[in-house]
Amino acid sequence: MDQAQDVIAEPTPWASPPQEVLAALRADDGGLTAADAAARLAEVGPNRLPPPQKDPLWKRILVHFDDVLIYILLVAAVLKAILGDWVDFTVILLVAVVNAAIGFIQEGRAESALDGIRQMLSVHAEARRDGAWAKVDADDVVPGDVVRVRSGDRVPADVRLLEAVNLRVEESALTGESVAASKRVDAVTPDAGVGDRTSMLFSGTLVAAGQGVGVVTATAERTEIGRIQTMISEVTSLETPLTRQLDRFGKLLAGLILAMAVVMVVIGRVVHDFSVPELVSASIGFAVAAVPEGLPALVTITLALGVQQMARRRAITRKLPAVETLGSVTTICSDKTGTLTKNEMTARTVRTAGRTYDVEGAGYAPAGEITLGDGASSRHADLTDDGDLAAVVAAMMLCNDARVVPGDADGDAGWRLVGEPTEGALRSLGMKAGFDTQGWRRLAVVPFESETKYMATLDQAPDGALLVHVKGAPDRVLDRCTTQTAADGSAQPLDRAFWEAQIDEIGGRGLRVLAAARARRAAGTATLTSSDVETGLELCGLVGIVDPPRPEAIDAIAECRAAGVRVTMITGDHAGTAVAIGREMGIVDPPDADGAAAPVLTGAELEAMSKDELRAVVRDVSVYARTSPEHKIRIVSALQSHGEVVAMTGDGVNDAPALTQADVGVAMGIKGTEATKEAAEVVLADDNFATIERAVEEGRRIYDNIRKSVLFLLPTNGAQSLVILVAVLFGLALPLSPVQVLWVNMITAVTLSLGLAYEKAEPDIMSRPPRDPKASILDAAFVRRILVVSLLIGGATLLVFYAERAQGGTLAQAQTSAVTMLALGQLAYLFSCRFLNRSSLTVDVLRGNRVVWISAVSLVALQCVFVYAPFMHTWFESAAIGWAEWGKTLGLAVVVFLLVEVVKAVGRARSRRV
Numbered sequence: 001m002d003q004a005q006d007v008i009a010e011p012t013p014w015a016s017p018p019q020e021v022l023a024a025l026r027a028d029d030g031g032l033t034a035a036d037a038a039a040r041l042a043e044v045g046p047n048r049l050p051p052p053q054k055d056p057l058w059k060r061i062l063v064h065f066d067d068v069l070i071y072i073l074l075v076a077a078v079l080k081a082i083l084g085d086w087v088d089f090t091v092i093l094l095v096a097v098v099n100a101a102i103g104f105i106q107e108g109r110a111e112s113a114l115d116g117i118r119q120m121l122s123v124h125a126e127a128r129r130d131g132a133w134a135k136v137d138a139d140d141v142v143p144g145d146v147v148r149v150r151s152g153d154r155v156p157a158d159v160r161l162l163e164a165v166n167l168r169v170e171e172s173a174l175t176g177e178s179v180a181a182s183k184r185v186d187a188v189t190p191d192a193g194v195g196d197r198t199s200m201l202f203s204g205t206l207v208a209a210g211q212g213v214g215v216v217t218a219t220a221e222r223t224e225i226g227r228i229q230t231m232i233s234e235v236t237s238l239e240t241p242l243t244r245q246l247d248r249f250g251k252l253l254a255g256l257i258l259a260m261a262v263v264m265v266v267i268g269r270v271v272h273d274f275s276v277p278e279l280v281s282a283s284i285g286f287a288v289a290a291v292p293e294g295l296p297a298l299v300t301i302t303l304a305l306g307v308q309q310m311a312r313r314r315a316i317t318r319k320l321p322a323v324e325t326l327g328s329v330t331t332i333c334s335d336k337t338g339t340l341t342k343n344e345m346t347a348r349t350v351r352t353a354g355r356t357y358d359v360e361g362a363g364y365a366p367a368g369e370i371t372l373g374d375g376a377s378s379r380h381a382d383l384t385d386d387g388d389l390a391a392v393v394a395a396m397m398l399c400n401d402a403r404v405v406p407g408d409a410d411g412d413a414g415w416r417l418v419g420e421p422t423e424g425a426l427r428s429l430g431m432k433a434g435f436d437t438q439g440w441r442r443l444a445v446v447p448f449e450s451e452t453k454y455m456a457t458l459d460q461a462p463d464g465a466l467l468v469h470v471k472g473a474p475d476r477v478l479d480r481c482t483t484q485t486a487a488d489g490s491a492q493p494l495d496r497a498f499w500e501a502q503i504d505e506i507g508g509r510g511l512r513v514l515a516a517a518r519a520r521r522a523a524g525t526a527t528l529t530s531s532d533v534e535t536g537l538e539l540c541g542l543v544g545i546v547d548p549p550r551p552e553a554i555d556a557i558a559e560c561r562a563a564g565v566r567v568t569m570i571t572g573d574h575a576g577t578a579v580a581i582g583r584e585m586g587i588v589d590p591p592d593a594d595g596a597a598a599p600v601l602t603g604a605e606l607e608a609m610s611k612d613e614l615r616a617v618v619r620d621v622s623v624y625a626r627t628s629p630e631h632k633i634r635i636v637s638a639l640q641s642h643g644e645v646v647a648m649t650g651d652g653v654n655d656a657p658a659l660t661q662a663d664v665g666v667a668m669g670i671k672g673t674e675a676t677k678e679a680a681e682v683v684l685a686d687d688n689f690a691t692i693e694r695a696v697e698e699g700r701r702i703y704d705n706i707r708k709s710v711l712f713l714l715p716t717n718g719a720q721s722l723v724i725l726v727a728v729l730f731g732l733a734l735p736l737s738p739v740q741v742l743w744v745n746m747i748t749a750v751t752l753s754l755g756l757a758y759e760k761a762e763p764d765i766m767s768r769p770p771r772d773p774k775a776s777i778l779d780a781a782f783v784r785r786i787l788v789v790s791l792l793i794g795g796a797t798l799l800v801f802y803a804e805r806a807q808g809g810t811l812a813q814a815q816t817s818a819v820t821m822l823a824l825g826q827l828a829y830l831f832s833c834r835f836l837n838r839s840s841l842t843v844d845v846l847r848g849n850r851v852v853w854i855s856a857v858s859l860v861a862l863q864c865v866f867v868y869a870p871f872m873h874t875w876f877e878s879a880a881i882g883w884a885e886w887g888k889t890l891g892l893a894v895v896v897f898l899l900v901e902v903v904k905a906v907g908r909a910r911s912r913r914v
Contacts, residue, residue: 031128166210322681327699366431387489510580511544632658718790
């Protein structure tokens with residue numbers, strides 16, 4: 001049986017007449033028999049999205065050991081085991097295992113995004129089986145099934161309509177449209193986008209009004225929502241900029257360590273005739289000293305602290321590296337509906353024959369004034385004095401089936417809509433105007449239909465007068481009018497040219513335009529049909545409606561642009577609406593003197609472009625309209641091809657693939673679908689675009705702190721490596737044993753470096769341009785600083801060690817003094833690292849971060865244990881030292897601090913000259 005294959009081969013059921021689609025499916029409008037449906041189900045499988053394949057557990061664990069620095073540590077651990085140094089072996093191996101465990105815990109859960117999508121599918125469906133309607137499991141629906149849907153139902157599969165009565169479907173999660181889409185049986189063009197396929201219902205969408213009957217054309221992964229799942233599973237998650245930088249840094253460091261170890265072994269063997277065990281021990285000591293094994297843990301701790309800070313600022317981070325990635329973002333691609341806008345339709349303007357009324361407020365909350373005029377002459381509108389406004393408001397309130405009701409909370413969030421968004425906006429308009437429906441009674445209604453595009457009601461006023469009220473598409477209503485309402489509420493001849501100009505002007509501002517009309521009826525009239533409103537109506541006025549921008553998002557976009565971060569809007573709305581919202585939000589600049597059009601690209605235009613053509617224009621376009629999920633992925637990929645670090649925000653299922661493709665996906669936590677939240681790295685708890693700007697600032701702060709930590713840690717390793725290298729090259733006694741090296745690394749990583757993770761943001765952090773994602777985590781100036789500090793601390797350590805030996809101190813005392821010099825030298829250097837470029841010779845270095853002082857005290861306390869505790873003498877071969885040794889090391893530490901500040905000052909002077 002090939003029925004299923006036929007429908008899969010049918011590429012455009014939306015463009016074919018219903019009977020042709022039925023014929024292609026080998027079905028008819030009477031539905032399938034139970035036996036036929038069972039056979040098709042066996043062939044095509046159940047109507048549910050299949051779970052993705054995932055790597056086995058062992059593979060997901062081992063991948064976290066795939067790091068060149070970890071390789072060096074593992075080799076060192078193996079060599080230590082061969083030599084029988086089990087303490088060193090255990091410490092080194094533990095560092096490698098902990099690092100891998102942290103990575104495994106952080107591992108992304110992309111399959112959860114697919115689970116979120118599967119949860120959107122309908123549980124039950126009404127299908128015609130054996131000539132009768134029956135309730136079946138949605139999993140059992142097959143191509144060729146005839147199904148019906150009603151208001152409140154979730155569509156069980158992709159369906160080609162056979163019948164439709166006042167059918168409107170909420171598709172915003174799939175298309176980005178903020179208004180329910182009207183559906184009809186008529187075929188559309190083959191190249192129509194998803195949002196324009198009015199003859200189709202799509203799996204997972206919600207019926208807002210009316211009812212329909214249709215034939216199932218696709219199930220499971222062959223539906224539109226199934227194609228989105230496939231796109232998510234095929235998207236390759238990109239490495240974060242920090243991951244790439246640390247990887248490059250690790251490879252460079254590993255190469256340098258191996259090269260220096262080889263040189264050290266050759267010289268030690270050839271020049272100084274060291275034994276093989278001595279060379280192995282020295283090489284391991286050098287490698288352990290040079291490898292910054294505390295760096296992975298430190299980066300993780302810094303990111304984790306950033307996650308906590310972002311959570312306090314209403315941004316919940318699901319994946320740690322995303323915190324830092326936000327700080328490197330160069331472009332934010334944002335969905336419009338529900339992200340930049342409130343996803344609550346709002347009346348903005350009322351136009352009558354002689355006046356324009358401005359409507360304040362946003363969302364469904366009936367808060368905000370209606371004013372007449374502008375400037376000094378503006379005044380609050382009043383229904384008693386403004387008869388033309390009263391006529392518009394009455395028509396919009398009475399010819400309306402929606403309700404706006406108070407909720408549990410205050411403000412906009414405390415009002416919710418019961419009904420359609422457009423009618424909710426008109427209901428809120430009437431409530432702001434103070435129109436009282438008490439005493440009015442509806443006698444008859446002509447419901448809205450997609451063919452007529454208007455709704456009409458016969459209403460009885462409190463005084464017994466009968467009026468017909470009509471609202472709908474302005475062209476349809478205008479065709480039925482012969483008069484218009486004057487300012488005082490009386491009727492006057494219709495000026496059609498005037499109204500057509502007003503419709504164009506309001507529509508050109510990106511507002512959806514609705515017209516209101518009325519007509520008086522004789523006493524005793526009790527019925528109303530479409531023929532009763534064909535002509536003779538009185539046009540009351542026009543209302544412009546928009547999904548309003550979030551006020552806080554406008555400010556956030558301005559701050560992003562000041563920080564060098566572009567904001568691009570990608571929406572399923574029409575180009576005119578998208579550009580108007582873009583201008584209002586500051587995404588699109590106002591028209592220039594020549595009146596040049598804003599750079600906007602529609603889905604159809606994008607579809608016609610090749611990959612190279614899109615790449616050529618993608619950085620010049622700020623608004624994309626009428627887009628599909630595939631388009632969003634193409635846009636993000638095109639931006640990434642230019643080296644852009646892209647954040648993608650959204651709340652609908654249609655955003656999930658692009659969120660996965662982007663460097664960092666940001667989902668809306670309140671209105672976002674589960675699929676979107678699971679696909680994203682960051683979820684905004686307050687659905688506030690302004691939170692993204694704060695997250696970018698937090699990400700930049702975290703990256704600064706990671707750079708400070710790297711800048712701080714590496715001289716520790718550099719100084720230790722230098723001490724061992726110099727000793728071997730000159731055939732001298734080792735100033736540090738490998739286990740003492742581990743001690744210094746441990747206490748500096750656990751105490752001092754942790755303090756830098758709590759540093760506050762630098763004052764200029766949001767006035768800098770985004771950093772180059774291809775640039776190294778350490779620039780040339782920082783590398784020079786690390787080398788100089790390594791020489792300073794390493795030189796001071798060598799000086800202390802050999803001075804102690806020259807004065808008759810034992811090897812243990814000299815090594816203990818050397819370890820103390822390393823610890824105090826790092827403590828002094830810590831205060832220089834608190835500010836990347838500006839001077840630390842300021843009182844600011846003493847305040848603003850109490851964790852630094854806690855770390856400093858902890859370091860001194862631990863070092864005292866190392867020096868004076870007998871058990872430490874046994875474990876680490878240390879010995880007690882006197883006050884003179886403490887004074888020498890402390891004095892040299894102060895010298896190190898001052899010399900580092902000189903190096904920073906030279907660097908600032910050089911950068912100013914450049």
